[in-house]
Amino acid sequence: MALATAAAVAAVAQTDDAPSTRLNLPANPQFFTDDDPSVRKATAIVNGDVITRTDVDQRLALIVLANGGRIPAEELQRLRDQVLRNLVDETLQIQAAASKDIKVEQKEIDAFYEQYARNLNRSTKEFGDYLKANGASENSIKRQIHGELAWRRLQGRQIEPFVNIADEEVRAVMDRLTAAKGTREYRIGEIFLAATPETMAEARANADRILEQLRKGASFVAYARQFSEASTAAVGGDLGWVRAEQLPEPLAVAAQRMSIGQVSEPIPVQGGISIIAVQDTRQVLTADPRDAVLSLKQLSVSFPRGMTREQAAPKVAELGAIASTMGGCGAADAAAAKIGAEVVTSDQTRVRDLPPPLQEMLLNMSIGQATKPFGSFEDGVRVLVLCGRDDPETTSGPSFEAIQRQLEEERINLRARRYLRDLRRDAIVEYR
Template sequence: MKHLVFKAHVAAVSLAIGLAGAGWAQTVQDNSVPDTGGLNIPSNLQIFGKVDPNVRKATAIVNDTVITGTDVDQRVALIEAANNTKIAGEERERLKLQVLRQLIDETLQIQEAASKEITVTPAELNQSYNRVAQNFKQSPAQFTQYLRQNGSSERSLRRQIEGELAWQRYLRRQIEPLTNVGEEEVKSILQRIEQSKGATEYNLQEIYIAAPPERAAEGAANAQRIMQEIGKQQQPFAYYARNFSEATTRSTGGDLGWVRAETLPPEIAQAAAQMQVGQVAGPVEVPGGFSILYLTDKRQVLTADPRNARLSLKQLTVRFPEGVTQAQATQRAAAFAEATRALRGCGTVDQLAAKLGAEVVDNDTVRIRDLPAQLQEIMLNLQVGQSTPPFGTPQEGVRALVLCGRDDAQSAQLPSVEQVQNQLEQARVNLRAQQKLRDLRRDAIVEYR
């Protein structure tokens, strides 16, 4: 339970940090110059000469470091292998362009770290590579062969590991020591958290597609295509955010964190207020483009959330014989429902299971919020000893959950001064890291071939 309270503290700090800023919580396109930034670009401009986006091939030289088409293809294959999927057509071409941008950033980060004499040793690379292999339940040699079979390579993964480790160390040495948080600022944030007690906050993920007025139709069509891919449920939302979002949050899977309605653009706030947990909505038209939203959770600040209650459950499962028809399954489910409604507490579950030939599974650690959305509302209103309606499929059988006990959630407490300070410092480090990467992009010499 202490772990849950700490997570609530961190979320509350995130909310306060968002309130402390002057901007909205919605992300923006990762441009170095917002809007026109004083560039004096006419609205009725005329393009002189031909513009062919296909001129830029998937090969680039970044400050004398070569990124080849093979590098791009192997990194795309690595993404496919990690997500156990195959990507084809236009989506694959978009992913290759995104990967090329990521490889350019990765190269700039490694180069900047090296300029400060920050390197990653072969032993450290081996250790990280072996840990990834363990995550795939393979030996390093087996994992290397697995990557080759899937069109990637050991070199591609090691390069990604090197970029992440080098940049983390650069931030710790060059940016973190220069990041300070004042005592009065921490006190102000704690006051903001107290003042927001009871307010609804949303945990959102976002895919942002930039679309200025002259490309509104193209942006809407692109966002709609991504919505269709998400609807296939072949990959998690974060996968599409990392690969297609044009916002600064793409590196974190589009995560906006915990935000309140008043910190969001009106269009986003209105959509979030109408969404159910687990729902994807969009495309939502916002200034400058379109957003696709995924509501992962919602709650009230510093208020006990009933969905954090831990349940003691017994699950009854009745299997159907092969070849059962829908009518037969419906009839059996109805009989199963009638039997579970007659239960007189959890003490009679095993007796009923023996009578029905059902399987019984016990679980004492499930939170209501960890259940499917359809079951959450049912469990919130269920009394101890009662059963849910049957649920399932003819292929997998029907199930019912019997509530044996409930440990209600406690109200969250204010985070400590140290927690607020650490969270605020990390947010500032991340912001300065983004600014540094933009500076590196501006100063880089990148030649596309």
Template structure:
């Protein structure tokens, strides 16, 4: 529902542009006609550029995107490539260049995250229908933009000592209050395209609920300053969110996605990553050392046939006396053992977290199944409980506040660059 304030804003915008209420289109717009390429201040984006970047997005969503959504996503990829080009051009205009060696080093780090060499990583990307050139250009754009902001924006952002002290004082007063780790996809809308944007937001939400990557969609669709980091807003109090989002997150459970939620000037899709209490120790932050014991069954075995072995395995686990006996226990059951060191309990499946919180060193979880097949049990071999939380330091709070203000100015900066750019679609 549109509020009175929103209605007045819309009327003011129409008046400022000299628009009447009875606008009549003199020629229809064909939504099936999409411009595939663009020239941005002389720099060309080709069909191939769009296809290769789109392939990266599709890969992150396991290709679970219908054809009509793919076309919309293609248009968004083109828009993002235009912004990326503008960012690189603006950096160059300010005598900022990114050396190839810097891009190569960042590319190698990305490859290492997949446990691959740069050459193997390039082959993997090529197999997705993309290329290392496309990903390296994205890396170059992100590095150039960050460096530009560091020179042209960050030095002019200030946070006073009084402001920081007020935040610290508020945090101390809020100890024990709920705090939420939220991610957001924001789509701007006007009265003219509100229904279209809402429908598009609903399609995005459905794709995410079917398994598409929220961070990938945030990077490609979101118009918020958090888009480069997958829409991650970090940990926030509900009171710091718009009322519509605050009311939504309070009723959500970790891992849930909600929306589209009407907010000022558009719609938001939000994901509740986690929740906690301010400055309160969370037992899920304990670090545990685990041994996973797995017994296997023949392919396509039915539950009735497997149940006697599972029951016997369950009873035998109760006799396990610490991690020192795991090897003998596994040998008896012809089981596999996997060691995991320093795992945070909150990073494990939600069903196992409350069990592991209550287990002592040397105890095992009840057997459980998973998508990988077989029956498993986790034995706790070590535990480092979290230390009591304290109020963040003055410098930490100051840095967070500064980052938020830089992100806001960065969004305005890019908006101004777009406004002054010469963009020709082909």
């Protein structure tokens, strides 16, 4: 499924009067029982379907794994509460699909699970053992796969057939792209927390806690999947490539001030709060040098454990000297053999896929030149030799069909968000 833009997410506005005004609520309510309805227990029954403590624990373990285990103990309870909310939504989505006779076959779920295992270079048994050893399970992942497939198919039946994009809308976008040639586009990730005026302070506090964890090294993609209330949560919050004018104004202003890899402060937007990450940038309808494809040779040397910087320095200097004088890639293997360096060849490396400091260095190099030595004494010190470069051609921009699909997906995602809101409203959920 294509990705929704932030504009579609933020378009779910609070158009009614404030609830406290409509309901004539007292300013200082007095409660008659000790139960706090805001406190959610570890299990729930959703329209008769049970979510167990084990379900919550195993899904929480997946988040911990995705973040390398680096989640403070004080953060775990808040994550547990969020996981339970996610499982409630997931259950509602599966139930809604089943009510429309939409089935997801077990063999389809198993196929996706096998692909996850292959992506980690594991067999399905090895992957299952790995999950079990870390407090998760293959059933937890398969349940998530089931929910995502069911929800997508429900949208395909109940929403997509009723979304139509006029040719004039597509042409208008193409005209704007042409007019915007040379302007900057951003690859944006977003975590969106919905809020009303009454719940904005709570949402802001949640956003601050999420940001704190992101700055400590937590995975943006993992947190977006579990916390974001936008339809892009399933793809880790990825909004795709957007121009500033396609974003809500507060997000546009922030994105234009941010560097690649930077994460924003929580930003109030219509309907809630967003945290965004600028993952990459490029220019509209303009060849980007970072789309060049490089042919590289890497020379690397490793060091025994415990070797000091002073002991390793002569070897690093030798690597730098031989790389700068060897005369290009043709002599790389012989030069590497002289100093005991390992050689690795890569003929299909895009500049934009490299770390930013190396991007800048390689773009300013001529064929045959080598970078300065880089790396660490633990992982090895290396140099890259530039063997060739295929520069990108100027693009004519996305096709009519591609733009039409994007507009359709934006509208579908907006309606899907409203659909889920209605499911929550009508659900019977008992917490235990």
